[in-house]
Amino acid sequence: MNILKKTFFIKVFISGITILSVVRGGAYAYASTYLESNKNYYTDPSINRGFLDSPISKEILGEQNWNMFQVAVSKNLISYSPGMTFNQYYLANNISPEDNFIVYPGLTNQIVRLKSGAYLNANPNPKGAKDDSGNVVDYITYVGPTDDRGAYWGDKELEDPVLFSRLTVGNLAPASEGSFGIFSSGTYLFPTQIGYGENATVNDYMLTPENDFIIPSRFNTIRNDVYLTMRSRAYFGAGLQGAQASLTATSNGKAVVGSSENSKFYIDTNSNVYLTKQGFDQLGNFGKFMAPSVYTSASNNLKKVGVDKFSEMMNKGLSSIQSQSGATDIVSGNGGQIQLSGFDRETDLDGNFSSSLSDRETDALKNTDVNFYMYTNGNKTTNVTTPLAPNGYHLYSPNVSQFKIQTTRPYFSWTGDLSNDIKISEANANFDDLLGINSLKVTDNGVDSDGKSISVDLNRVRIRISEDEGSTYSSNSYTLDELKTLLTSGNITIPKIVIAYTYSATDSKTDNIGKLPNEIDDNTGAYAVPFTRTLTNDVPDKKSSITVHYVDTSGDTISDNVIKTGNVGDFYTTEQKVIPGYTFKEIQGPA
Structure with a gap:
C-alpha cells in the first residue's frame, strides 16, 4: 500500500467521527498515521503532540512554579534534565498529562505517590500541607499546563473540570492501581490515573487533523478492539456541572447508524461509566447510598447503542448521575470507556460482477470519520475564554478528538x-x-x-x-x-x-x-x-437426432425406424424390440 508520510487507530473517552474523501485529484490518498496495536505514540517523533513537545521553562511555568519545581529536582524526587520537553519529562517519570492533580497531603486521603516516593502534586502549597514526615510540601512534581491553561482554561468556572480523552487500539492499557473493580456497595471503581505512554494509546492532543490518525479495518469483519476513554480529574475541586458528550460518525457525508438500522454498515457502542475511590469519598451519605444504582443503571443503558444514538443515551446517563448523586455537580473522579465495534461490511457491487475498474477501486477503500468531545451544557453564552465546541457550547476536553476508520478490501x-x-x-x-x-x-x-x-x-x-x-x-x-x-x-x-x-x-x-x-x-x-x-465454443447447433434402424442380415427393414431427438452431448439409449419370426443377433453402432 502506498502510504504517505502520515498514517492512523480505539479506547474511547469522548470523541467524534468524521469521514473524509478517499479520492483526491483522481488518485487515492492514504493516511499518514495508522493507529497500530501495541505502539507507543508518545515516543514516535513524527507525531505532533502540541504543547507536550515544548521544552519545560520558567517562561511557561511562571517563576513561582519554576522555583518549586527546582526544589523537587534538587531533592532527586523526579527525573529531570535541562531542556527536557514536557513529553520527555512525563515519560521519564511515568506521569500522564491527565495527572495534573492538586493534592494536599494530610488534609484528605487523596494522596498519590510517584515511584520516587514524592507526592504527585501540581500546586503551590498555600495552606502549608505536610507530608507523612511532617515536612511542608514545598515542591511540585507535575509541571506544565495544569488546571489553568491560560486562555485555554481562563474562566474560573471551567478552569478545574479538565477532561482528557484517550483512544486505544488493542487491549486496554494496564492501570497502575489494578484492573476495574466494584466497591462493596456495587459502585464501579475506576483506577486513579498514574502513568504515561501506555501501549497503543494516543490522547486528544494527538487526535488532530495534522496527525491524520486512521484505524485500519477490513471489509466483512467486525473490529471490536477500539476504545475511547474519558476521565475527569480524580481529586477535589473538579465538579462537572452539566457535562455532556458528543460522538459522531459519518461516511460520505451521511451519519453512520447502529446495527439495528443497518446490519452491514454500522458502529455499535458498548459503554461503562465509572467512579474512582477518591470520587466516591467526596460524596455525602446520600450520594454514597445512591451511587451504586445510579452508575449501574447508567452503564446498563449504554450497551449495544448505535453510534447515532450514543450521545443522547450517554448524556441521559450523565444527567442522571448528577441529579441523583446528592451533589450539585458531578463529583470529580468520573470516567468511562466506550468500545466501538462494527464498521463497513457492505458493498454495492456484490450483485454486479461486470462493474468498472473505477467503481471497484472506490469500493475497495472507504473512510469513516469519527469526532468526539466533551462540552458543558448551559454555558453557551457566558463570558468564558475556553474554546467552543462544534455545537457552540464550551469544550471540557482540551480538543475535539478526530480520527478515521479505514475499511479496505482487495x-x-x-x-x-x-x-x-x-x-x-x-x-x-x-x-x-x-x-x-x-x-x-x-x-x-x-x-x-x-x-x-x-x-x-x-x-x-x-x-x-x-x-x-x-x-x-x-x-x-x-x-x-x-x-x-x-x-x-x-x-x-x-x-x-x-x-x-x-x-x-x-x-x-x-x-x-x-x-x-x-x-x-x-x-x-x-x-x-x-x-x-x-x-x-466452436460446436454445431445443440439440437440433433439419432435414427435407430431394425434390419435383417440382408439389410432389409423389418420394423419401423425409431428417431430420438435431443441436445448434443445428452445421454441416450436404444431399445431392443421383440420382432415375430426373428431372433436378435447384434447392435451395430453406439447403443
Missing part, C-alpha cells in the same frame, strides 16, 4: 475488454494472456492491526462456471491451472459459458476461497468482487 483489474467474448480454441492457444495469470491483477491496499500491508496471493484465485449466462454457477471451483485443463479436455460441448473469477483475501478464512459473495458468511474476511469473462 479488488480485481484485468487486461483486455471484458465485453468481448473469447473463443475457447483461442484461449487454449494463449491461455495465460487471455484467461490466466497474465490476464488479471489483484490489488489489496489493506493494512492489518499492526500496520503491516496485507499480502496478495494469486493461489487464492478460483473460477466458477455458469452454463446459463451467469444466472447460476456450478458448485465446483477451479484454479487457473485446472481451468486450463478443463478447456483443453474437450468436455465443454455447449456453445457458451460464463466464468467468474473469485479471490479471498489472505487475512480471511480459507473456507472463503472459491466462494461467491452471497455464499460467504459475515465476519469471515474480505474478498474481491468477482469479474466475469464469456467463453464461446
Whole structure:
C-alpha cells in the first residue's frame, strides 16, 4: 500500500467521527498515521503532540512554579534534565498529562505517590500541607499546563473540570492501581490515573487533523478492539456541572447508524461509566447510598447503542448521575470507556460482477470519520475564554478528538475488454494472456492491526462456471491451472459459458476461497468482487437426432425406424424390440 508520510487507530473517552474523501485529484490518498496495536505514540517523533513537545521553562511555568519545581529536582524526587520537553519529562517519570492533580497531603486521603516516593502534586502549597514526615510540601512534581491553561482554561468556572480523552487500539492499557473493580456497595471503581505512554494509546492532543490518525479495518469483519476513554480529574475541586458528550460518525457525508438500522454498515457502542475511590469519598451519605444504582443503571443503558444514538443515551446517563448523586455537580473522579465495534461490511457491487475498474477501486477503500468531545451544557453564552465546541457550547476536553476508520478490501483489474467474448480454441492457444495469470491483477491496499500491508496471493484465485449466462454457477471451483485443463479436455460441448473469477483475501478464512459473495458468511474476511469473462465454443447447433434402424442380415427393414431427438452431448439409449419370426443377433453402432 502506498502510504504517505502520515498514517492512523480505539479506547474511547469522548470523541467524534468524521469521514473524509478517499479520492483526491483522481488518485487515492492514504493516511499518514495508522493507529497500530501495541505502539507507543508518545515516543514516535513524527507525531505532533502540541504543547507536550515544548521544552519545560520558567517562561511557561511562571517563576513561582519554576522555583518549586527546582526544589523537587534538587531533592532527586523526579527525573529531570535541562531542556527536557514536557513529553520527555512525563515519560521519564511515568506521569500522564491527565495527572495534573492538586493534592494536599494530610488534609484528605487523596494522596498519590510517584515511584520516587514524592507526592504527585501540581500546586503551590498555600495552606502549608505536610507530608507523612511532617515536612511542608514545598515542591511540585507535575509541571506544565495544569488546571489553568491560560486562555485555554481562563474562566474560573471551567478552569478545574479538565477532561482528557484517550483512544486505544488493542487491549486496554494496564492501570497502575489494578484492573476495574466494584466497591462493596456495587459502585464501579475506576483506577486513579498514574502513568504515561501506555501501549497503543494516543490522547486528544494527538487526535488532530495534522496527525491524520486512521484505524485500519477490513471489509466483512467486525473490529471490536477500539476504545475511547474519558476521565475527569480524580481529586477535589473538579465538579462537572452539566457535562455532556458528543460522538459522531459519518461516511460520505451521511451519519453512520447502529446495527439495528443497518446490519452491514454500522458502529455499535458498548459503554461503562465509572467512579474512582477518591470520587466516591467526596460524596455525602446520600450520594454514597445512591451511587451504586445510579452508575449501574447508567452503564446498563449504554450497551449495544448505535453510534447515532450514543450521545443522547450517554448524556441521559450523565444527567442522571448528577441529579441523583446528592451533589450539585458531578463529583470529580468520573470516567468511562466506550468500545466501538462494527464498521463497513457492505458493498454495492456484490450483485454486479461486470462493474468498472473505477467503481471497484472506490469500493475497495472507504473512510469513516469519527469526532468526539466533551462540552458543558448551559454555558453557551457566558463570558468564558475556553474554546467552543462544534455545537457552540464550551469544550471540557482540551480538543475535539478526530480520527478515521479505514475499511479496505482487495479488488480485481484485468487486461483486455471484458465485453468481448473469447473463443475457447483461442484461449487454449494463449491461455495465460487471455484467461490466466497474465490476464488479471489483484490489488489489496489493506493494512492489518499492526500496520503491516496485507499480502496478495494469486493461489487464492478460483473460477466458477455458469452454463446459463451467469444466472447460476456450478458448485465446483477451479484454479487457473485446472481451468486450463478443463478447456483443453474437450468436455465443454455447449456453445457458451460464463466464468467468474473469485479471490479471498489472505487475512480471511480459507473456507472463503472459491466462494461467491452471497455464499460467504459475515465476519469471515474480505474478498474481491468477482469479474466475469464469456467463453464461446466452436460446436454445431445443440439440437440433433439419432435414427435407430431394425434390419435383417440382408439389410432389409423389418420394423419401423425409431428417431430420438435431443441436445448434443445428452445421454441416450436404444431399445431392443421383440420382432415375430426373428431372433436378435447384434447392435451395430453406439447403443
